[in-house]
Amino acid sequence: MTSARFRASCLAVLALAMLAGTAHADSNRPPAPYAYRQLEDPAQEAKATALMQELRCLVCQGQSIHDSDAEMAGDMRNLVRTRIKAGEPPEQVRSWLIDRYGNWVSYQPRLGADTFVLWLAPLLLLLLGGWLAVRRLKVRH
Known part of the structure; x- marks a missing residue:
């Protein structure tokens, strides 16, 4: 095998390996119930939306869970909406997420x-x- 063909083969294998890794980034599971569906109560949805805009997506890192399309962000949106629908105050939900994922999950970390x-x-x-x-x-x- 010539040097040029060997390099081309290596590049092709590398490209396929990179594509295979990104193809499995999300699972084939259906999204969580409140990942893309708003709460029925507009006041609760407003609280949930405000909180979701303050929380960082753990996958995207540069986006809030409100803006991210990552599967984990959808799961976190579902969690926020479910807890707020159950009557938890947003600060309690935020504290729970910070305790679970660390201060990094919040765009406004505690002192x-x-x-x-x-x-x-x-x-x-x-x-x-x-x-x-x-x-x-x-x-x-």
Whole structure:
């Protein structure tokens, strides 16, 4: 086998392997009941929607579970709607999800020992930038 044919074969195998991995990203299960169906009570649906927009999709990472089409996001939407329909307050549902998946699931993480840096870093960077700007201006004058 020539070097060019060998490279082409390797690339073809690699491409097929990559396609096989993405083909099984979601299961063949039907979506959860409230994954794509809204609650009958508009007030409960409004609470659920507001909460779903604050929760990060664990698969997509850059989208909320409200916006994501990932199967896990659908399962999480179903969970949120089911719990709110049962009368749980949104903050309790949010706390349960954070306890289960960690602070990363929330776009608004709680202030704690593990998220302290997230809350403090912007302030420190702003102060550092101001200090550098003042120092730079003093050097010029």
